[in-house]
Amino acid sequence: MADTLALVTGASDGIGYELARRAVEDGHRLVICSDSDAIEEAADKLRRLGGEVETVQADLSGRRGVETLWQTVEHRKIDLFFANVGQALGHAFHEQKWRDVKRLIDLNVLQTTSMLHRVGRKMRAQGGGRILVTGSLGGFVPGPYDAVYNATKSYLDSLCYALQDEWKENDVVLTCLMPGPVETEIFDRAGMQDAPIEDAKKEDPTDVARKGYEALMKGERGAIPSLPSKVITMLAGIAPQGLMAEVHRWGARPRD
Ligand SMILES: NC(=O)c1ccc[n+]([C@@H]2O[C@H](COP(=O)([O-])OP(=O)(O)OC[C@H]3O[C@@H](n4cnc5c(N)ncnc54)[C@H](OP(=O)(O)O)[C@@H]3O)[C@@H](O)[C@H]2O)c1
Structure with a gap:
């Protein structure tokens, strides 16, 4: 096993687990983190694949x-x-609990930025490294009935493109992965079981992670894993924001 370390947050499930799996297959040691003991089950599966894995539950x-x-x-x-x-975080903004809204912003924006700041400084000091940020196609689209989430991803997508520019003259590579809807637990966790998006065909997390990982290794700035998502990104650049918001509403608004 190569003496290289990969750090993966949100690795117990979904896209994060698949990213961790890619890193193990590539021979990296892992530190993986999530906030429940599901991280231990994920670590056991990764060890069975030959990975050297440390867990942090936080x-x-x-x-x-x-x-x-x-x-x-x-x-x-x-x-x-x-x-x-x-x-x-699904449902109408005014119906959400402030505690949940704040937690979402703290997780997706504040503390993710804190980790990027710490790791980015470290990688610059150590002379290089590679960072993949899981942003979202949602960052290009106003997101009625998951509004704060899309706004947080807009922030992250933008931050990524700015940092790529700042770091282009040194060896810190940063890639932004921007999937459309992916078949993971995120919609259930967000309380969106009663929204049409729950039943829609979504991207495969294994495929999304593979494309993100490959884009990172190639040093690409962005990875939009599916063709429909690429089309929506282009549309978002030319269509009125109000129209894009309506498209999102169809998928995210709870059925009556
Ligand atoms: N799924 C999509 O449609 C989609 C589309 C575009 C972008 N994304 C982005 O992809 C990333 C991964 O999402 P996913 O769909 O793979 O989600 P997921 O299947 O719900 O997995 C979320 C992971 O994050 C961990 N986690 C959640 N809250 C945490 C917290 N407060 N502290 C530490 N760990 C926490 C979970 O750990 P536990 O299991 O231990 O709670 C789990 O490992 C997210 O940034 C999401 O915004 C997802």
Whole structure:
């Protein structure tokens, strides 16, 4: 096994687990993190594939959780960082609990930025590294009935493109993975079981992770894994925002 370390957040399930699997298959040691003991089951599966895996169970929506994770890696060289953790939050904005809205922003924006700041500085100091941020196609589209989520992804997509520019003259590669809807637990966790998106055909998390991983290795700036998502990205650049919001509403608004 190569003496290289990959750090993956939100790795117990979904896209994060698949990214971790890719990293194991590529021979990297892993530190994987999520906020429940599901991370131990994920680690067992990855070890059965031959991976050398350490786990950190921490809630990354808070500073304490980020510090816990950071203490595990701060004195080590980090070769790959998958800033993947994120949650969504369905239903109308005014019906959501403020506590949940704040937690979403803390996780997707504040603490993800904190991790990127820490790892980015570290990689610059150590002379290089590769970072894949799981942004979203949702960052290009206003997202009625999951509004704050799309806004957080808009922030992340933008941050990625800005940091790529700042870091282009050194060896820190940053790629933004921007999938459309993917077949994972995210919609259930967001309370969107009663929205049409739940029944829609979605992208395959294994395929999404593979394309993101390959784009990172090639040093590409962005990865939009599916053709329909590429078309929506182009449309979002020319269609009125109000129209794009209506398209999103069809999928995300709870059925009456
Ligand atoms: N699925 C989609 O349609 C889609 C589309 C575009 C972008 N994305 C982005 O892809 C990323 C991964 O999403 P996914 O669909 O794979 O989600 P998922 O299947 O729901 O997995 C989420 C992962 O994040 C962990 N997690 C959630 N809250 C956490 C917290 N507060 N602290 C630490 N870990 C936490 C979960 O751990 P536990 O299981 O231990 O709770 C799990 O490992 C997110 O950034 C999401 O925004 C998803």
